[in-house]
Amino acid sequence: MSDATPSLPLYNRSLLPESQRERVDVVLVSPRNPLNIGAVARAMANFGFTQLTVVAPYEPHWREARSAVGAPELLTNARETTSLAEAVRDCSLVLGTGTLTHRKAEQPVIRLDNLAPLAAEALGRGERIAVVFGPEKHGLTREDLSFCHHLIEIPTDPRQPSMNLGQAAAVCLYELATRVGPSPGKSSSPKDRTHPETKTEESKAVEKPAPTSGNLDILAGLIEDVMVAAKYSPATMQEANRHDLRLILRRLKLSAADHRRTLGLFRRILWRLKR
Structure with a gap:
């Protein structure tokens, strides 16, 4: 045996x-x-x-x-x-x-x-x-x-x-x-067994994790600050707008790079509004 x-x-x-x-x-x-x-x-x-x-x-x-x-x-x-x-x-x-x-x-x-x-x-x-x-x-x-x-x-x-x-x-x-099974892109075919260093920049970007829920909440809070500074969001609508922002950001399916760019954009807008 x-x-x-x-x-x-x-x-x-x-x-x-x-x-x-x-x-x-x-x-x-x-x-x-x-x-x-x-x-x-x-x-x-x-x-x-x-x-x-x-x-x-x-x-x-x-x-x-x-x-x-x-x-x-x-x-x-x-x-x-x-x-x-x-x-x-x-x-x-x-x-x-x-x-x-x-x-x-x-x-x-x-x-x-x-x-x-x-x-x-x-x-x-x-x-x-x-x-x-x-x-x-x-x-x-x-x-x-x-x-x-x-x-x-x-x-x-x-x-x-x-x-x-x-x-x-x-x-x-x-x-x-x-x-769930094997994740997409993880098959054993020769095409998918490329050495990591030879992967294109595009494929590397696709594999990067999406923003976390906490990161989306940070962005939502920043956009809300911009809305208040621009007098777009009166006090009576702030709770409803906060709810809608959470939904919208999750529907958009932002990549990690797009999340960073959007954060930078709204930070710049808020800085200009507060001047």
Whole structure:
């Protein structure tokens, strides 16, 4: 008999590489029931995800949830933040989840089964991804979704469109863990095995990570300052304009270079206005 280490079971070989799973953040916004938080942690452990963030939890003792079977350390190591903006600050692709039954989406909507190519592209550029779940009673608010690049719609029967938090997390994480596959541009064909130093400047630019959510918020704050200085945004409209700016900047899909240029442009405009 061979002394070689047994290979992984076939059902584990198809999982997303661990190095990429570590760049997927699961974010729970204001969850109320610790048992649901534990169920999400268990689903994360099932598919090898480890990065959990809980935003403004309702129950202070959520880390003690008994439903986190096989994943107590995941709750212990989870990050807690006071705002969604802080939770997704380092992510370049933020994916909100929910149903369209009682809302009109303001951002592009993708069905869960069409998520894989989008996630593969972001992970292939070395970006962080956040998958955001809302409170059990009403889901993500319009304000929460303004921080999201896309809204993921989970296909469900119209007679029962909503899902339990743990179940919703499980099906989303299954899609990410098993269907993302190799990232675009990473195939093994001779054309794609070019030495890094011989790549063109254009291909290098394409591979650079997109601006993070935190970087977009910095730009949005600067544009808001310009709007106020130019007397374009009266006090009564500032909150609505702030919401719209977040949405617009995420729809534009700015490259890192375009983000820097736009920052420089608005800084110059603000300097001129304040003179």
